[in-house]
Amino acid sequence: MEATDLKPGQNLAHLLPPSWRSDIQKWYAEDTPSFDWAGFVVGEEEQEAILWGKSGGVLAGVPFFDEVFKQVDCSVEWLMPEGSVVPDNSKTKVAVVRGKARQLLLGERVALNTLARCSGIASVSRRFRDAARAEGWKGTIAGTRKTTPGFRLVEKYGMMVGGVDPHRHDLSSMVMLKDNHIWATGSITSAVQTVRRVAGFSLLVNVECQNVQEADEAIAAGANIVMLDNFAESDLHSAAKQLKDKWRGKREFLVETSGGIVEGSFKGRLGPEWDNICPQTWSDLGVVLERLWTNDGSPFSIYFCSLDVDILSTSAVHQSCPHVDFSLKIQPKKA
Numbered sequence: 001m002e003a004t005d006l007k008p009g010q011n012l013a014h015l016l017p018p019s020w021r022s023d024i025q026k027w028y029a030e031d032t033p034s035f036d037w038a039g040f041v042v043g044e045e046e047q048e049a050i051l052w053g054k055s056g057g058v059l060a061g062v063p064f065f066d067e068v069f070k071q072v073d074c075s076v077e078w079l080m081p082e083g084s085v086v087p088d089n090s091k092t093k094v095a096v097v098r099g100k101a102r103q104l105l106l107g108e109r110v111a112l113n114t115l116a117r118c119s120g121i122a123s124v125s126r127r128f129r130d131a132a133r134a135e136g137w138k139g140t141i142a143g144t145r146k147t148t149p150g151f152r153l154v155e156k157y158g159m160m161v162g163g164v165d166p167h168r169h170d171l172s173s174m175v176m177l178k179d180n181h182i183w184a185t186g187s188i189t190s191a192v193q194t195v196r197r198v199a200g201f202s203l204l205v206n207v208e209c210q211n212v213q214e215a216d217e218a219i220a221a222g223a224n225i226v227m228l229d230n231f232a233e234s235d236l237h238s239a240a241k242q243l244k245d246k247w248r249g250k251r252e253f254l255v256e257t258s259g260g261i262v263e264g265s266f267k268g269r270l271g272p273e274w275d276n277i278c279p280q281t282w283s284d285l286g287v288v289l290e291r292l293w294t295n296d297g298s299p300f301s302i303y304f305c306s307l308d309v310d311i312l313s314t315s316a317v318h319q320s321c322p323h324v325d326f327s328l329k330i331q332p333k334k335a
Contacts, residue, residue, distance in 0.1 A: 005163070012082070012160055013063035020153055024067050027110045042101040049104050049330045051095040053080075056088025057324035058126050060161035061118030064154055065095075068111040074099025083161050086119075086324060097328065108328050117151070118158040119324035125162025125317045127263060132312070137270040142167040142313040144258075155318050164317055168206075175199050176227075178208040188214055192221035206256065212239045219243065219253050225311070230259035233268035240308035254310040261314035269312055 006012070053059070062082040069076055077096045086092050097104060128141050142165035147155045156166040168174040177191045185191040192205055199205070206225040207218035215226040226243070228236055240255045247253065257269050 012157065015160075016063060016153070016157070021067055021071075023150070023153070024064070024071055024110070026150075027068070027114075028071070028106075031110050032106065036102070036106060039102040039105055042105060044100040044102050047099070047101045047104055047330050049097045049108075049328050050093055051097060052327045052329065053086035053092040053094045053324070054327060055086070055325040057086050057119050057123035058162055059084050059086055059094065059119055059324075060122035060158045061115040061154065064114045064118065064157075065111045068107045068114065069097055069099065069104075072099065072103040072107045074103050074107060083122075094326065101330065104328070104330060112326050112328060114154060115326055116323035117321075118154050118161070119326075120321040121155055121158030121318045122162035123324060124263065124321045125159045125164040128266075128314070128317055129163040131263075131267070132270060135267055135270050139270070139309060140165050140311045141317070142256075142311055143317050144313055144315040145170070146315040146319060159317055162317070165311075167313055175203050175205045176208070177205065177223075179210070182208075188217045189221040192218060192223055196222060212242060215239065215243055216246070219247055219251050223253060225254045225256055227256040227258055227313075231257065236269065237271065237308065244308045255308060256311035256313055257309055258313040261312060262316050266312065266314070269309065271309075 059080055059082055062078065066076050075098050077098070078094070079096070080086070080092075080094050086094065125141075125143070132139070132141055141163075143156070143159045144167055152169070156169060159166045168176065175195050177188070177195065181191050182188055185194065188207060188209075192207065195205060204224040205222065206227055207214075207221075207223040208227045208229050209215040209218055210229060215228060218226050228239055231239060236257055240257075243253075243255065261269060
């Protein structure tokens with residue numbers, strides 16, 4: 001879900017826990033641990049500052065920006081809603097911030113850093129989501145837990161504004177058994193059964209698998225999700241189909257793909273390529289397909305979206321994302 005998918009009265013900011021505001025106090029403590037020398041120069045005259053968007057991207061992080069300034073007694077008037085797109089190659093007025101000059105500058109860098117980072121993540125997340133939708137894929141694009149320490153809430157929020165699933169928020173919100181858990185326990189079956197005894201029925205169990213045999217064992221042991229980690233595209237779709245066919249009507253589970261997924265080259269994870277499709281697959285469905293060609297006679301690269309892969313998770317939606325550039329400028333007083 002993204003901001004534009006919300007129903008009237010719904011607001012992603014309402015998902016934030018009551019404790020999040022204390023994080024902003026820590027950001028201020030980091031940025032101004034002692035005297036504010038430059039703030040002494042400008043004084044406390046009431047001023048107005050314009051928030052300018054200077055590079056294209058999805059606007060995200062509004063509640064954090066608001067609270068940064070609220071804690072120094074400033075107010076924010078937004079001229080664009082969260083989730084909207086700031087145009088590229090232009091200077092766009094995004095918001096107006098009002099308050100005392102010293103307080104405006106005290107919050108400036110803390111607020112801008114947060115907004116730039118959150119908007120950058122939302123922008124990349126939106127591109128991933130849109131690319132998958134353009135291919136007709138109905139599955140879930142998700143982030144990961146590989147977030148910046150102390151900044152996870154902001155980064156997960158940016159993913160949601162961008163329209164992707166934030167995945168598990170922490171070690172307590174879902175059980176994920178990875179290779180180290182399996183090796184330390186001795187087997188997938190033992191690991192799943194052991195954790196299920198303590199985690200109970202209410203938590204999903206996700207097992208990272210290196211091959212079809214491991215995934216098969218995980219499903220038999222009661223896993224809710226099997227993560228086919230670092231599978232080549234052709235192997236991924238073959239494995240997912242094999243598992244879904246074998247367990248259909250016997251077990252309910254989801255197939256997740258992860259590992260090495262980057263923007264611009266992940267379409268093959270959504271479905272198999274034409275050349276890798278067995279013709280019998282389509283004749284069984286009663287579908288007649290003709291080979292498509294470009295005008296110069298070379299074949300198209302054609303992908304068919306898989307119904308067997310449910311989740312595509314990648315840290316590319318939140319790690320190393322370019323920030324969206326914003327600036328905050330106090331308006332000169334008219335003589």
